[in-house]
Amino acid sequence: MESAKSVMEPLAWILQMFTGLIMILLVTIHFYVTHMTSHEALKYAEVVSRVAQPEFKAMYAVLLLVVSLHAFNGLRAILLDTSAGMRRRKAINIFTTLAFLLAFIYGLYLLFSI
Amino acid sequence: MVEFKIRRYDGEKSYWQSFEIPAKRGMTVLEALYYIKENYDSSLAFRASCRMGVCGSCAMKINDKPRLACETQVLMLGNAVKVEPLDNFRVIKDLITEFEGFFEKHKAVKPYLIRKDDVYAEPKELLQTPEELNEYYIFTLCIKCGACYSVCPAAATLDDYLGPAAMAAAYRFCADSRDEGQRERYRIVSSSNGVWRCHLAMECSEVCPKNVEPAKAVQLLRRKTAFSILKSLLGW
Amino acid sequence: MSVSGWFRFKGRSIFSWSFMFQRITGVVLLIYLIAHLTYLSSLFDRTGATYEGMIAITVSKQFLVFDILLVLCGVFHGINGFRIILHEFGIAYEYRKPLLAIFTVIAVAVWLYASYVMYSLTGG
Numbered sequence: 001m002e003s004a005k006s007v008m009e010p011l012a013w014i015l016q017m018f019t020g021l022i023m024i025l026l027v028t029i030h031f032y033v034t035h036m037t038s039h040e041a042l043k044y045a046e047v048v049s050r051v052a053q054p055e056f057k058a059m060y061a062v063l064l065l066v067v068s069l070h071a072f073n074g075l076r077a078i079l080l081d082t083s084a085g086m087r088r089r090k091a092i093n094i095f096t097t098l099a100f101l102l103a104f105i106y107g108l109y110l111l112f113s114i
Numbered sequence: 115m116v117e118f119k120i121r122r123y124d125g126e127k128s129y130w131q132s133f134e135i136p137a138k139r140g141m142t143v144l145e146a147l148y149y150i151k152e153n154y155d156s157s158l159a160f161r162a163s164c165r166m167g168v169c170g171s172c173a174m175k176i177n178d179k180p181r182l183a184c185e186t187q188v189l190m191l192g193n194a195v196k197v198e199p200l201d202n203f204r205v206i207k208d209l210i211t212e213f214e215g216f217f218e219k220h221k222a223v224k225p226y227l228i229r230k231d232d233v234y235a236e237p238k239e240l241l242q243t244p245e246e247l248n249e250y251y252i253f254t255l256c257i258k259c260g261a262c263y264s265v266c267p268a269a270a271t272l273d274d275y276l277g278p279a280a281m282a283a284a285y286r287f288c289a290d291s292r293d294e295g296q297r298e299r300y301r302i303v304s305s306s307n308g309v310w311r312c313h314l315a316m317e318c319s320e321v322c323p324k325n326v327e328p329a330k331a332v333q334l335l336r337r338k339t340a341f342s343i344l345k346s347l348l349g350w
Numbered sequence: 351m352s353v354s355g356w357f358r359f360k361g362r363s364i365f366s367w368s369f370m371f372q373r374i375t376g377v378v379l380l381i382y383l384i385a386h387l388t389y390l391s392s393l394f395d396r397t398g399a400t401y402e403g404m405i406a407i408t409v410s411k412q413f414l415v416f417d418i419l420l421v422l423c424g425v426f427h428g429i430n431g432f433r434i435i436l437h438e439f440g441i442a443y444e445y446r447k448p449l450l451a452i453f454t455v456i457a458v459a460v461w462l463y464a465s466y467v468m469y470s471l472t473g474g
Contacts (some may be wrong), residue, residue, distance in 0.1 A: 024429075336438070
């Protein structure tokens with residue numbers, strides 16, 4: 001049975017790839033809706049009504065999850081690429097995981113409050 | 115005449131020194147270095163052995179690219195040739211770098227056939243088809259010159275990183291149909307200093323003098339390692 | 351050795367350049383993510399005043415150049431990332447040079463198109 005530590009790296013690698021693929025789709029949609037249609041889409045009332053729609057809310061939640069995962073796992077990876085980072089491996093794993101959770105939970109809170 | 119600018123190191127300070135070489139067609143950088151050593155400065159230090167591209171001793175940075183000095187033609191490099199030791203290795207003297215760590219990493223991946231029925235007193239013939247050989251043949255050509263390691267960005271910042279050469283060697287054995295030690299090696303290369311630190315800069319494959327394509331080996335090894343670990347996690 | 355070791359370009363092939371840009375754009379996008387989530391906290395003001403105030407600054411002709419640079423980062427990182435994912439699965443490694451050329455051209459084309467649309471939307 002593999003320990004949690006030895007499973008984190010292959011899992012993180014596979015997740016980095018999957019979240020990357022999902023983001024190519026979702027970020028394109030997000031960017032299209034907000035920046036390529038008209039500036040009306042960015043007005044406060046429009047944003048609130050868009051987020052209220054269940055499909056958009058779900059999409060934003062998924063986007064938030066994959067982006068936060070990918071970004072902070074990416075940060076973890078490049079920090080561990082350095083000798084200084086590798087010496088503090090445990091701390092960096094914990095810090096980046098917490099940062100991901102913070103970003104995700106804060107984003108969800110924002111998403112469900114507006 | 116070709117100007118050779120060589121980065122010297124005497125154990126304390128690093129400095130550049132220039133030499134004018136009467137270059138003839140067919141002269142290699144290694145021959146030029148020997149010329150300098152014999153005619154200008156006998157203190158110039160560099161490693162070389164076979165002078166035919168199979169031992170891997172004379173790898174050095176020539177005009178910013180790591181190459182084998184014995185296989186690089188002087189006249190193909192232009193009027194000025196810059197020669198430096200390989201990056202990412204500690205310089206001992208002039209163009210000679212420390213290689214102990216590099217060889218230790220190679221040894222660490224168990225680069226030999228591992229079999230349960232390994233009985234020295236009763237040797238067994240292990241058969242292999244040409245197709246099975248093709249699976250890993252290209253990765254057997256590594257001459258351990260260190261050029262790949264010198265251009266790897268992960269090796270630049272992480273001293274303990276296994277490196278492309280060691281991992282290509284690991285894959286060479288994992289992909290060998292005669293080998294039974296895959297799981298052992300997967301465990302070794304999936305340490306935090308192993309396959310997970312490669313992010314596909316792919317420069318290693320570009321500079322390998324034997325076209326071993328270590329980057330490809332690392333990807334294939336990583337895929338095999340990841341699925342092996344996850345499979346065992348799920349109890350398959 | 352410091353992280354400058356990641357950004358050596360002398361004597362390196364285009365693969366190293368692509369690696370360097372992938373890393374730089376990744377860090378830029380990480381910083382942008384944090385800034386973006388902070389920016390969106392302006393939505394908590396239910397009158398919409400804070401949010402609209404920030405939009406007035408950032409969705410403007412003056413800010414367009416930053417938007418265009420950001421889009422370059424995002425488009426390059428995503429499209430180049432897709433190429434990297436292909437190779438990390440062991441796919442098409444033999445065709446890495448043409449693949450890099452094709453994906454870079456696609457990234458630049460998408461970026462130019464997106465920049466043009468954003469430019470037109472801010473009134474040209």
